Amino acid sequence: MQPEAIELIPQALRSEPLDAEPFVLGPRLVVLVGDSPDEVSVGVLAADLIGRRTHRAVEVRGHGGAAPGEDVLVLRVSPDAAVPAHESTPEPDRAATSAQSYRLEVGQGRAQVSAPTTAGLLAGFLTFQQLLQPGPDGLLRARAVRVEDVPRYSWRGLSLDLARSFFTPDEIKVVISLMTHYKLNMLHLHLTDDQAWRLETPSRPRLVAEAADGAVTGGRGGRLTVADLRDLTSYAAARGVTLVPEIDLPGHVNAALRAYPELTPSGEAPSAHVGLEVGFSRLTAALPATQGFIEDVLNDAARLTAGPYVHLGGDEVLTMERAEYTELIAAAAKVVQEAGKTVVGWQEVAGVPLAPGSVVQLWDTRPDLQAVREAVASGARLLMSPGSRVYLDMKYDASTELGLDWAGHIELRDAYDWEPADLVEGIDPDAVIGVEAAVWSETLHDLDSLLRMLLPRLAAVAEVAWSVPERRSWEGFRARVAHQPAFWDRAGFAWHRSPQVDWAP
Ligand code: TNX
Numbered sequence: 344m345q346p347e348a349i350e351l352i353p354q355a356l357r358s359e360p361l362d363a364e365p366f367v368l369g370p371r372l373v374v375l376v377g378d379s380p381d382e383v384s385v386g387v388l389a390a391d392l393i394g395r396r397t398h399r400a401v402e403v404r405g406h407g408g409a410a411p412g413e414d415v416l417v418l419r420v421s422p423d424a425a426v427p428a429h430e431s432t433p434e435p436d437r438a439a440t441s442a443q444s445y446r447l448e449v450g451q452g453r454a455q456v457s458a459p460t461t462a463g464l465l466a467g468f469l470t471f472q473q474l475l476q477p478g479p480d481g482l483l484r485a486r487a488v489r490v491e492d493v494p495r496y497s498w499r500g501l502s503l504d505l506a507r508s509f510f511t512p513d514e515i516k517v518v519i520s521l522m523t524h525y526k527l528n529m530l531h532l533h534l535t536d537d538q539a540w541r542l543e544t545p546s547r548p549r550l551v552a553e554a555a556d557g558a559v560t561g562g563r564g565g566r567l568t569v570a571d572l573r574d575l576t577s578y579a580a581a582r583g584v585t586l587v588p589e590i591d592l593p594g595h596v597n598a599a600l601r602a603y604p605e606l607t608p609s610g611e612a613p614s615a616h617v618g619l620e621v622g623f624s625r626l627t628a629a630l631p632a633t634q635g636f637i638e639d640v641l642n643d644a645a646r647l648t649a650g651p652y653v654h655l656g657g658d659e660v661l662t663m664e665r666a667e668y669t670e671l672i673a674a675a676a677k678v679v680q681e682a683g684k685t686v687v688g689w690q691e692v693a694g695v696p697l698a699p700g701s702v703v704q705l706w707d708t709r710p711d712l713q714a715v716r717e718a719v720a721s722g723a724r725l726l727m728s729p730g731s732r733v734y735l736d737m738k739y740d741a742s743t744e745l746g747l748d749w750a751g752h753i754e755l756r757d758a759y760d761w762e763p764a765d766l767v768e769g770i771d772p773d774a775v776i777g778v779e780a781a782v783w784s785e786t787l788h789d790l791d792s793l794l795r796m797l798l799p800r801l802a803a804v805a806e807v808a809w810s811v812p813e814r815r816s817w818e819g820f821r822a823r824v825a826h827q828p829a830f831w832d833r834a835g836f837a838w839h840r841s842p843q844v845d846w847a848p
Contacts, residue, residue, distance in 0.1 A: 349822065349823055349826055350473050350474055350476055350823070350826055351470060351473050351474065351823065352473070352525060352802050352805065352806055352820070352823055352824060352827065353525065353526055353802075353805050353806035353808070353809035353810045354806060354809075354810040354814045354815065354819065354820075354823070355470065355490050355491070355492040355810075355814070356426065356429060356491055356492045356493055356810075356811060356814060357490065357491045357492070358488055358489070358490045358491075358492075359488065359489045359490075360486065360487065360488055361448070361449075361450060361487040361488055361489055362487070363450045363451055363487035364450070364451040364487065365449075365451065365484045365485060365486050365487055366414070366449050366450060366451060366452065366453070366454050366475075366484060366485045366486075366487070367414075367451075367478070367482050367483075367484045368393075368397065368414060368475065368482055368483040368484065369412075369414050369482070370399065371412055371413045371414060372393065372397075372399075372401050372402075372413070372414045372415070372416065373401070373402045373403075373404050373409055373410075373413045373414070373415050373416070374386045374389050374390050374393075374401060374402065374403045374404065374415075374416045374418060375404050375407075375408065375409065375415055375416070375417045375418070376403060376404070376405055376418045376419075377405075377418075377419055377420055378405045378406065379420065381420070381461040382418060382419075382420055382461060382464065383403065383405060384461070384581060385418055385461050385464045385465050385468060386403040386405075386418050387403055388465070388468075388581060388582070389401075389403075389416065389418065389468045389472075390402070390403045392472055393416075393472065393475075396475070396483060396833075397483065409453075414452050414453070415452070415453050415454070416453075416454045416455075416456075416468075416471065417453070417454070417455040417456070418455075418456050418464050418467075418468060419455065419456070419457045419458075419464075420457075420458060420459065420460065420461060420463075420464055421457050421458075421459070422459050423459075424444075424445065424446050424457035424458050424459055424463070425441050425442070425444055425458075425459040425463075426441065426444035426445070426446065426491050426492065426493040427441055427444075427493070428440045428441045428444075428493055429493060429495060429811045431495055431764070431772075431811050431812055432493075432494075432495050432496070432497075432811075433496075433772065433773040433774065433775055433776070434773045435724075435773065436496065436497040436776065436777075439497040440493055440494045440495070440496070440497050441459070441493060442459055442460045442462065442463065443460065443462045443463050443466060443493070443494050443497070443528075444458065444459065444463050444466075444491075444492060444493035444494070445457065445458035445463040445464065445466050445467030445470070445490075445491075445492055446458070446467065446489075446490065446491050446492075447467045447470055447471055447488075447489070447490040447492075448488075448489050448490075449471065449474065449485050449486070449487055449488050449489075450487045451487070454471050454485065456468055456470075456471065462528075462583050465523075465582070465583045466492070466494075466526055466583070467490075467492070469523065469524065469526060470490055470492065471485060473524075474486065474488065476829070494526065494808070494809045495808065495809060495810060495811045495812075496763070496775070496776065496777035496778060496808050496809070497528075497776065497777060498528070498529050498702075498726060498776045498777025498778070498779065498808075499526065499527045499528050499529060499777055499778060499779075499805060499808035499809060500527060500528070500529035500530065500531055500587070500726070500777065500778070500779030500780070500808075501518070501522055501527055501529070501530055501531065501779065501780045501781070501782070501801065501804075502531035502532075502533060502589075502728070502779055502780070502781035502782070503515070503518060503530065503531070503532055503533065503782055503784075504533040504536070504736075504781075504782065504783040504784040504785075505532055505533060505534055505541045505565075505567070505784070506533055506534065506535055506536030506537075506538055506539050506540075506541055506591075506598075506784075507536060507538050507539075507558065507559045507562055507783060507784040507785045508558050508559060508561075508562030508563050508784040508785070508787065508788045509539070509541060509558065509562070509563045509564055509565030509566075509784075510563075510565075510784070510790065510793065511565060512567065512571045512574065512575055514790045514793075515530075515532075515575055516575070516578055517790060517794075518530070518793070518797075519575075519578060519579050519582055519584050520582065521794075521797065521798075521801065521834075521836070522582075522584055522801075523582040523583060523584060524830070525801060525802055525805035525806075525809075526583075526805060526809050527584070527801075527805050527808070528583055528584055528585060529584070529585055529587055529777075529779065530579060530584050530585070530586050530587065531586075531587040531589060531654060531687075531779060531781075532567075532586060532587070532588055532589060533589045533591065533783075534567070534588055534589055534590060534644075535550075535589070535590050535591050535595070535596070535598060535599065535640075535656075536591055536595045536597075536598065537595055537596070537597035537598060537616040537621070537623075537624050538557045538558055538559055538562070538597070538598060538615075538616050538617065539554055539555055539556070539557035539558055539564060539598050540554040540555060540566075540598040540599060540602065541555060541565065541566050541567055542566070542567050542572065542588065542590075542643075542644065542647070543566055543567065543568045543569050543571075543572075544639070544640055544643045544644075545569065545643055546639035546640070546642065546643050547602070547603065547636070547639050547640060547643070549602040549603060550598070550599060550602045550603075550640070551566045552602070553601055553602035554598035554599065554601050554602045557598055557615055557616070557617070558617070558788075559617055559618070559619065559784075559785050560617045560618070561788055562784065562785075562788050563788055563789075569647060572586075572647050572648065573647075576648060576649050580649065585649075585650040585651075585652075586648050586649070586650055587648075587650060587652045587653070587654055587687060588644040588647070588648045588653060588654065589653075589654035589655070589656055589687075590640050590641055590644050590653070590654070590655060590656065591655075591656030591657075591658070592626060592637060592640075592641075592655055592656050592657070592671065592672075592675050593625055593626040593628075593656075593657075593660055593663070593668065593671040593672070593675070594621075594622060594624060594625050594656070594657075594658065594659055594660035594661070594662075594663070595621065595624060595656060595658070595659065596624045596625065596626055597613055597615075597616045597623075597624035598616075599636070599640075600612065600613050600624060601613060601614075601615065603632065603636060605630070605632040606626060606627070606630060606632050606633060606636055607627070607630075608627055608630065619785050621659045621661075622659045622660065622661030622662065623661065623662060625660055625662055625663050626671055627667075628667045628670045628671050628674075633671075634674060637671070637674055637675050637678060638678050641653060641655065641675060641678040641679055641682065642678060642682055645678075645679060645682035645683070645684045646682070651684055651685050652684060652685050652686075652687050652702065653679045653682070653684045653685075653686065653687070654687040654688065654704075655672070655675045655676065655679060655686060655687070655688050655692075656688065656689060657672055657675075657688040657689045657691050657692040657695075658689035658690075658691050658706070659689075659691070660691070665694075668691075668695075669694070669695045672688065672692050672695040673695055673696065676688075676692075676695070676697055676698070676701070680698055685698075685700060685701060685702065686698065686701040686702065687701070687702040687703075687704060687726070688701070688702070688703060688704065689703075689704050689706060690703055690704060690705045690706060690707065690712075690715055692718075693714040693715040693717065693718035693723070694714040694717070694718065696721075697718070697723060698722075699721070699722030699723070700722060700723075700724060701722075701723050701724070702723065702724045702725075702726050702776055703715060703718050703719070703723045703724070703725055703726070704725075704726040704728055704779065705725055705726065705727055705728060705729065705766070705767065706728045706729065706730050706734070706781070707729075707730055707750075708729050708730075708731065708766065708767070712767055715767060715770070716767070716769050716770055719770045719771065719774040723774070724774055724775070724776040725767070725770060725774045725775050725776065726775075726776050726777055726778070726779050727763045727766055727775060727777070727778045727779070728778070728779045728780070728781050729761070729766055730749075730750030730781075731750045731751050731753065731757070732753065732757060732758055732761050732804075733753075733758060733778070733779070733780040733781060733800075733804050733807075734750050734753065734780075734781050734782075734783070735753070735758070735780050735781065735782040735796050735797055735800050735801065735804075736781070736782050736783040736784070736785070736786065736787060736796060737749075737750050737751065737752060737753040738752050738753075739752060739753065739754050739755075739839055739841065740752050740754060743839075745786045745787060745792050745795070745796065746786055746787075746796060747783070747785060747786065753800065754841060754843055755799055755800060755803055755821075755824070755841040755843050755844065756817055756821075756843050758780075758800040758803040758804055758807075759803035759804075759806065759807065759815075759817055759820055760817050761807065762812065763775050763777075763778050763807065763808075777808055778804060778807050778808035780797075780800070780801060780804040782796060782797060791837040792837075794836045794837045794838065795837040795838060795839055796839070798827075798831055798836055798837070798838035798839065799824050799827060799838060799839065799841060799844070800839075802824055802827060803820065803824070806820060821843065821844055821845075824844055825844050825845055825846050825847045826847050828846060828847070829847070
């Protein structure tokens, strides 16, 4: 028996083969759950996902046990199932990561997941689902194994640009399902930029009325209605994913200026932006309309999403003195905090006084990072999105048709082989809240193009975020990822055949 489950990504903290026959999924599988509504909803999702693979309905049973001849998957929330956080987990996140832990035991005819919360239960089920692979007889089977697992970081994210080119709610759901498969839990939506404003914003109806149809040349227009966002929020929640809305201020606002020209000094609407340049558009602190606009749009973003974070952007404002920038970011941060949410901002916000616990998202390691070190020293958390590692809109190599290359080429190993705690010299590793991949849509105008950039690299980033350092190795990952196309092909996902992997036949 192989000591490691070759199918598993991200790698688990501990897994140990058991001396028993494998679990072979026969015609009668029952999912046994506790009777809390949350346990039932994980059970229903589990039954749905397995049912899709076996083309058979799977029963979810809230009371009672199994009958003879039934195979069972038992899903139990129980506080004592918690796996303690690993020592590499930042101190402030140890309770949160342990809450997402699980224990899984697989044997003949029976698999059981126990976890302290439904988030852990879902993670444990997803591990079981990855272990289930077709045998020579065509039946799905999972080797007998005991797994104890806990994520390293509490924030395991993906940022998706809807502004340069739109992705529909159904496409976003595909992305959410993919994230769930790899135990990613934070979906950051970049909803506004120079090209377009994608989020229906009830306090400012002209934003989508005037500026939702825009896109880069060749890209797609579109909007998320309030109802779409509500639906996506619950779809994501059922899959363990929290949405983080980003309203990008005080730059990247050309679309907003078109809808509300009183935000410009001349009072005239600028022309539509369909190119790739950044940094030219801006709010103006001295204009009377500005403060009310910031309050309205951020309050709506806070109100329309269920999660604890609102991202206020803050990146690449190339035409503004620092004092005005500071004034605008401080005003925006105040709105987010008064709405009861935690501020997230791109690394440029470091230097603006922010409440402790605010999240600074690092994307460019080239400039001097002294302000970032100082922000961390005064209580900010750091979210690691280094462009040269996890910007999944970068080309794999010179022959990649789509994508950009300002941060270099990113082959699979580049996305995998780095250590978040060592990325910025001189910061306390306890300040790192997690890891987030980002994918920008300047050149990615349909779902296939998007997926081809995400796969296989998203699996690599997911392992960087979930698995502890001593369980990670490029050679191990390379061997395991070679088996992932079975899943991608089954789901119809486009993917990049990286030459760094000996793909399984
Ligand atoms: C940098 S990351 C940007 C985006 C671009 C992206 C393209 C960041 C804060 N700004 O505006 O879309 O590069 O890779």
